[in-house]
């Protein structure tokens with residue numbers, strides 16, 4: 410749709426056509442049509458580049474519920490409901506998700522297992538010998554030496570990013586959302602705590618309600634709203650961290666590995682394997698060429714990714730690297746020279762794979778040399794913020810967890826069209842920092858567990 414037809418006013422303006430903007434626009438349009446409270450065309454979706462131009466277009470696509478922050482378990486249950494509503498069009502493969510830890514994470518895994526099942530998200534947990542035999546029943550060549558505890562999430566899986574973006578965009582179009590790709594939001598006019606106009610490169614739009622789903626660019630929108638760059642975080646145990654950065658950028662390290670000719674990445678019974686996630690907090694990584702990584706932790710994940718690799722192969726990554734409160738946002742993702750995986754990543758990642766399974770021994774030679782990765786804006790406690798940021802503006806800031814969180818848009822649409830509080834969203838309010846409900850109780854070297 411051309412810039413020229415951008416309307417001067419609209420009931421709803423959704424900013425950003427990533428996972429959250431697309432899902433919110435689609436669910437909002439659907440809820441308005443079905444309830445008779447409005448029309449799908451009441452929803453305007455704006456993206457300065459196009460669908461999937463941010464993290465959503467470059468994500469690894471893993472859909473999991475491996476969180477030590479329990480309220481996220483319900484969010485993920487809603488999300489998998491949405492993924493499962495049209496798995497074909499979203500490219501969702503419900504293969505499950507297997508996480509492996511050492512004994513120091515046993516209690517955490519037992520807690521997650523209980524909380525996930527309480528939230529209606531089915532998982533099994535295995536400890537000790539059972540953990541080892543569960544792993545070899547799926548991957549007979551798995552090295553179980555340090556595998557003390559295993560969590561198997563059955564509803565989880567992965568999705569190919571391109572299909573998911575296309576599928577979501579199609580849903581928006583089918584429900585009448587007016588999509589404008591090209592115009593950039595450049596600021597907000599504010600009066601009495603409300604956004605009175607969304608200022609764009611193609612003119613101003615007066616909006617009754619604004620949904621800010623700007624991914625890593627959230628920092629710009631935050632500044633335009635006149636919000637502070639730091640805040641105090643109060644924890645349930647009374648602890649306080651003063652002056653924490655509101656946003657911290659991290660860059661993600663990911664890569665792809667071709668399978669050798671004739672080698673398959675299949676389960677013992679010849680199925681697409683669950684996504685595998687391994688954090689060994691007491692085990693060093695040593696590459697097959699002997700290279701050691703004394704400053705890095707053992708943390709790796711992988712999934713079958715032929716659709717991404719361009720042939721039989723796997724995709725995965727490791728713990729992201731902290732940048733700080735400022736980062737160059739554009740160009741984004743694979744186009745930005747600053748944020749590509751480091752030189753050591755291929756040795757490290759292939760080293761973890763070779764350690765885990767015999768089939769990956771020698772896989773460094775098959776590492777695909779291509780651009781990868783991207784950056785994300787994390788919140789002060791690395792947990793999403795879903796909340797009102799002005800009287801008529803709602804923000805979805807997922808702290809870079811959110812490719813898997815397709816259900817948030819559904820919950821936000823429910824909030825907007827029923828005017829009832831949505832319980833699942835409540836723990837993620839901004840007020841948590843001030844009111845002593847900051848999250849942070851997690852035992853992992855990674856900011857997104």
Ligand SMILES: Cc1cc2nc3c(=O)[nH]c(=O)nc-3n(C[C@H](O)[C@H](O)[C@H](O)COP(=O)(O)OP(=O)(O)OC[C@H]3O[C@@H](n4cnc5c(N)ncnc54)[C@H](O)[C@@H]3O)c2cc1C
Nearest residue numbers: 425427428429457463464465469470471594624783811813
């Ligand atoms: C390399 C990588 C791998 C990842 N892997 C996974 C994974 O396996 N599983 C998982 O769950 N998550 C993963 N993530 C995180 C996940 O991709 C993101 O959390 C999620 O996609 C963010 O969605 P979003 O809609 O908030 O933002 P984005 O997808 O970044 O979309 C924001 C959109 O807003 C637009 N925009 C911003 N500002 C403006 C403006 N001023 N005017 C107009 N448009 C604007 C942008 O153009 C962009 O298209 C990964 C992230 C990266 C970078």
